[in-house]
Amino acid sequence: MNERPIGIFDSGVGGTSIWKEIQYLLPKENCIYLADSINAPYGEKTTDEIIELSVKNTELLLKKNCKIIVVACNTATTNAIGYLRNTYDVPFVGIEPAIKPAALKSKSKTVGILATKGTLTSALFHSTAQNHAEGIEIVEREGKGLVELIEKGELDSETTVSLLKQFIDPMLDRGIDYLVLGCTHYPYLVPVLKRILPEGVKIIDSGQAVARQTKTILEKESILNNVSLNGKHQFFTNAEQEILQRFVENVTEYVRVDYLDF
Numbered sequence: 001m002n003e004r005p006i007g008i009f010d011s012g013v014g015g016t017s018i019w020k021e022i023q024y025l026l027p028k029e030n031c032i033y034l035a036d037s038i039n040a041p042y043g044e045k046t047t048d049e050i051i052e053l054s055v056k057n058t059e060l061l062l063k064k065n066c067k068i069i070v071v072a073c074n075t076a077t078t079n080a081i082g083y084l085r086n087t088y089d090v091p092f093v094g095i096e097p098a099i100k101p102a103a104l105k106s107k108s109k110t111v112g113i114l115a116t117k118g119t120l121t122s123a124l125f126h127s128t129a130q131n132h133a134e135g136i137e138i139v140e141r142e143g144k145g146l147v148e149l150i151e152k153g154e155l156d157s158e159t160t161v162s163l164l165k166q167f168i169d170p171m172l173d174r175g176i177d178y179l180v181l182g183c184t185h186y187p188y189l190v191p192v193l194k195r196i197l198p199e200g201v202k203i204i205d206s207g208q209a210v211a212r213q214t215k216t217i218l219e220k221e222s223i224l225n226n227v228s229l230n231g232k233h234q235f236f237t238n239a240e241q242e243i244l245q246r247f248v249e250n251v252t253e254y255v256r257v258d259y260l261d262f
Contacts, residue, residue, distance in 0.1 A: 002067075002224060002226060003030060003225050004066060004067040005064065006022065006031045006066065006068055006218075007058075007064065007067075007069040007070065008022070008032070008033045008034065008061075008069070009033070009054075009069070009070075010033075010035060010036070010073040011037070011076065011147070012037040012150075012185065012239075013035055013037065013244050014073070014183060015073060016033065016247045017072075017184050017185075017207055018095070018211070019031060019033050019233075021208055021210065021211035022210070025212065025214075026211070027230050027231060028230060028231055029218075029231045030231040031234070032066060033233065033234070033235045034060060035237040035244050037237055037239035037240075037243070037244070040147055040148070041075075041151075042073060042075040042076055042116070042118055043115075043116025043117045043142075043183070044116075044117060044118070047122075050075060050079040050080050053076070054071065054079075055080075055083075055084070055087070060236075062088065064234075066090070067091075067218075067221075068092070068214065068221075069088075070214060071094045071095060072095060072210070073183075074096065074115060074116065074119045074183050074206075075116050075122075078096065078118070078122035078124040079118060079124075093217060096124065096128050097115055097128070097181075097206065098180050098204045098205060098206045099128055099132050099133055099138070100132035101204060102204050106136060109135060110137045110139060111138055111176055111179075112141065112178065112180065113138055113180045114141050114167055114171075114180070114181055114182060114183070114186060115140070115141075115142065115183055116142065116147065116183050120140050120142060125182075139174045139176055141168075141171060143167055143186065145163055146163060146189070147183065150186075150189070151185075152243070153243050161192055161196070164189065164192060164193065164196055168193070168196055172198065177202065178202050179203050179204070180205070181205040184205075184207075187205050187207060233248075
C-alpha cells in the first residue's frame with residue numbers, strides 16, 4: 001500500500017514546480033505526473049470544462065493506483081477540488097495562491113497577485129482573500145498569455161519579458177512589497193521576475209506549503225513510503241515530450257500518452 005505512487009496533475013508543465021518540492025521533501029515517494037498540455041491553459045475555460053478535465057485526469061491517476069492526488073494547478077483547485085473531494089474516495093491536496101503569508105509579512109500593506117483568469121474569478125480565491133487579507137490592498141493581474149509561452153519553453157524570451165513588465169509595472173506603481181504567484185507555471189519565471197522587480201519586492205508561491213501538506217496527509221493516513229530506496233517518477237503528457245523533458249530532472253521513466261488514452 002505505502003509504495004503506491006503520489007498522483008500529480010496540471011494543465012501542462014507548470015505543476016512540475018510542485019513535483020520538485022514534493023520530490024525534495026519526500027524523496028522515497030514514487031510519483032506519477034500528468035501534463036494535460038493539449039488543453040492548456042485551464043484559466044481561459046469555464047468551470048464546467050475545468051471540472052470535466054480534472055475528472056479525466058483524476059480517473060487516469062486512479063487507474064495508475066495512486067494513493068493521493070495533488071491538484072498541481074491553481075485554476076483546477078479553485079474550480080474543481082470541491083467536486084473531486086465529494087466524488088472520489090482518495091485524499092486530495094490542492095493549491096491556492098499564498099495570500100495569507102504575503103498579507104502577514106507585507107509592510108506596505110499592498111500585495112500583488114499574478115494568476116490566471118480562472119483562479120482570480122473563482123469563489124475559492126475570493127473567500128481566501130477575504131479571510132486572510134483584511135486591511136491589505138490586493139492588486140490582481142491576469143497573466144494572460146504567460147502559460148502558453150511557458151508551455152513552449154519560452155522562459156526568457158523578449159516576448160515573455162515584455163509581457164511580464166506589462167503585468168508587473170502597474171503593481172509596482174501601487175506600491176506592492178510582495179508578489180504572489182498564483183499559477184504553478186509562474187515559478188519558472190522567477191529568474192526574469194527578479195530582474196524586473198526592485199530589491200525590496202519579494203516573490204512567494206505555494207510549492208513548499210503543498211509539499212508539506214502532502215507529507216502531513218500521508219502521515220495521517222499512515223501511507224508514507226518507508227522503503228530505503230529513492231522513489232521512481234513517471235511523466236505522462238499528451239503534447240510534446242521534449243518540452244516536458246526540459247522541466248524535469250533525474251527522470252527514471254518518461255512516457256508519452258496519446259490524448260485519446262485520457
